[in-house]
Amino acid sequence: MPKNLLFHLDTDPFPSVFDTVVAYDGGADHVKGYGGVNPDNVKPLIEGTIFTRPPKDKKHTAIFVSGSNMVAGEELFKAAQTHFFGDFRVSIMLDSNGSNTTAAAMVALLEHASDNLKGKRAVVLAGTGPVGMRAGVMLAQEGCDVVLTSRNLERAAQACEDMKTSFGVEMKPAEVKDEESLKEALVGAQIVLACGAAGVELLPYEIWKDNPTIQMMSDANATPPLGFGGIDMMDKGKLYHGKLVFGAIGVGTLKLALHKRCIQELFKAHDQIFDAPEIYTLCKEIIAENGGW
Numbered sequence: 558m559p560k561n562l563l564f565h566l567d568t569d570p571f572p573s574v575f576d577t578v579v580a581y582d583g584g585a586d587h588v589k590g591y592g593g594v595n596p597d598n599v600k601p602l603i604e605g606t607i608f609t610r611p612p613k614d615k616k617h618t619a620i621f622v623s624g625s626n627m628v629a630g631e632e633l634f635k636a637a638q639t640h641f642f643g644d645f646r647v648s649i650m651l652d653s654n655g656s657n658t659t660a661a662a663m664v665a666l667l668e669h670a671s672d673n674l675k676g677k678r679a680v681v682l683a684g685t686g687p688v689g690m691r692a693g694v695m696l697a698q699e700g701c702d703v704v705l706t707s708r709n710l711e712r713a714a715q716a717c718e719d720m721k722t723s724f725g726v727e728m729k730p731a732e733v734k735d736e737e738s739l740k741e742a743l744v745g746a747q748i749v750l751a752c753g754a755a756g757v758e759l760l761p762y763e764i765w766k767d768n769p770t771i772q773m774m775s776d777a778n779a780t781p782p783l784g785f786g787g788i789d790m791m792d793k794g795k796l797y798h799g800k801l802v803f804g805a806i807g808v809g810t811l812k813l814a815l816h817k818r819c820i821q822e823l824f825k826a827h828d829q830i831f832d833a834p835e836i837y838t839l840c841k842e843i844i845a846e847n848g849g850w
Contacts, residue, residue, distance in 0.1 A: 583820025751784025762787030
């Protein structure tokens with residue numbers, strides 16, 4: 558049987574070691590990483606994947622796009638697919654900065670813990686980063702009324718517009734630059750996500766602990782101080798003051814399992830595309846198969 562070959566195209570100068578390790582753990586027989594890949598130089602790499610194996614063996618070749626810059630990753634992901642035609646294509650996945658798998662794990666855990674997310678007001682703090690935007694998309698697709706926050710209203714508005722263009726979802730921008738604007742953004746919120754940079758507390762304990770409407774919280778930051786004050790990074794559906802809380806490591810175990818599962822799925826057919834919606838669907842399947850997480 559042909560070897561499962563994964564070609565790792567990274568927009569950074571050096572291919573991610575993390576993504577390489579997970580690729581092997583996910584079932585790739587061999588991983589070949591290329592750094593500094595962009596839309597202008599990707600064509601020969603794609604041609605090498607699609608013109609080599611016969612149709613019946615093309616499913617054993619796949620592409621993984623990553624890097625620290627989500628915008629660059631999206632551009633590379635789209636450019637790579639422009640060189641596919643007819644049956645000359647292989648499966649491809651985008652997970653720049655781990656954003657798709659992390660966002661999917663955060664939202665899928667909330668979806669599983671809730672009877673229904675539809676109609677809930679969800680506030681994504683520091684929502685203009687790669688994880689925040691993708692998590693916002695997934696929440697919106699579940700029927701939530703989503704607010705993306707940023708310290709700059711124009712940046713938040715642009716993020717909402719970009720996600721509408723890419724995924725057809727509506728989200729609202731909000732500027733959060735001090736305690737007063739933070740409290741204002743949280744009015745009526747049932748769900749709060751913290752998706753900011755490592756080591757930045759976005760929501761102090763004193764503000765959220767007595768909030769009368771917040772029901773669920775999920776944090777993407779595992780570097781102290783955490784995104785939410787007063788929680789633990791290991792929290793996995795722990796109740797604080799009647800609020801269900803997921804810490805970054807509590808989310809991270811599912812994120813890693815999802816990442817590995819995505820790699821496995823890439824080699825099941827030669828024409829699959831794994832972006833935010835497909836990865837989120839797969840994450841919910843993993844939770845269902847395990848009866849929870």
